[in-house]
Amino acid sequence: MAKFSQSLDRWNSRFSTPNYLFGTKVNHYLSSQKDRLDIGKALAIADGEGRNSVWLAQQGIAVDAFDFSPVAVEKANQLARENRVSVHFSCSDWQSFVWPKSTYDYVVGIFFQFADPQDRAEIFARMDQSLKSGGLVIIQGYSEKQLEYNTGGPGVLENLYTEDLLRSAFAGYQIIDSRTYEQEIEEGDGHAGMSALVGFVAQKP
Numbered sequence: 269m270a271k272f273s274q275s276l277d278r279w280n281s282r283f284s285t286p287n288y289l290f291g292t293k294v295n296h297y298l299s300s301q302k303d304r305l306d307i308g309k310a311l312a313i314a315d316g317e318g319r320n321s322v323w324l325a326q327q328g329i330a331v332d333a334f335d336f337s338p339v340a341v342e343k344a345n346q347l348a349r350e351n352r353v354s355v356h357f358s359c360s361d362w363q364s365f366v367w368p369k370s371t372y373d374y375v376v377g378i379f380f381q382f383a384d385p386q387d388r389a390e391i392f393a394r395m396d397q398s399l400k401s402g403g404l405v406i407i408q409g410y411s412e413k414q415l416e417y418n419t420g421g422p423g424v425l426e427n428l429y430t431e432d433l434l435r436s437a438f439a440g441y442q443i444i445d446s447r448t449y450e451q452e453i454e455e456g457d458g459h460a461g462m463s464a465l466v467g468f469v470a471q472k473p
């Protein structure tokens with residue numbers, strides 16, 4: 269519990285700036301998947317200051333989003349208001365969030381590599397449980413090579429992704445897109461510079 273509150277304090281303090289730590293523009297990998305999105309219902313997990321959930325809502329999707337930082341959630345609500353879209357934000361950690369069963373057409377997880385392998389397995393299982401059959405899981409994270417760049421991310425090898433890790437977490441899903449790549453990203457001060465990334469989209473059977 270002490271570890272958890274230290275982590276919450278750290279995130280609240282990182283988000284306590286007038287600017288948006290990860291910017292207000294949607295994550296590039298998520299927007300590159302635009303053609304796969306139709307209207308429907310999405311869950312944006314550990315959504316931070318709302319850049320991704322707001323963009324999803326702008327696509328006409330009904331969006332639920334959660335994050336455990338009240339500072340981030342307040343900024344996310346502000347971003348939604350400024351963009352005149354509605355997002356149902358919950359201030360909750362992933363452990364206490366009530367993940368609805370078989371509800372979402374899209375479950376979107378962009379940079380939630382605070383999770384160590386044990387927590388990550390549990391989060392993946394909850395993402396799977398909340399997706400409808402035929403729904404898409406969309407994930408962006410850093411690959412192991414990101415330790416060489418150090419331009420964002422947890423800086424802990426075991427929290428980083430490989431495509432194989434994601435493919436086995438979602439075994440039985442149809443892989444729609446799976447890529448390991450390097451790209452210069454500009455996502456506020458939080459993620460800036462050349463980065464080693466993994467993008468993954470898969471469809472639940």
Ligand SMILES: C[S@@+](CC[C@H](N)C(=O)[O-])C[C@H]1O[C@@H](n2cnc3c(N)ncnc32)[C@H](O)[C@@H]1O
Pocket residue numbers: 275279290295313314315316317318319320334335336337340360361362363377378379380381382
């Ligand atoms: C790297 S940020 C990414 C935020 C957002 N997905 C984005 O791409 O802009 C990681 C987020 O995870 C949230 N977070 C960390 N631990 C969490 C937990 N136990 N439950 C829910 N959210 C958590 C942080 O508050 C932070 O917003």
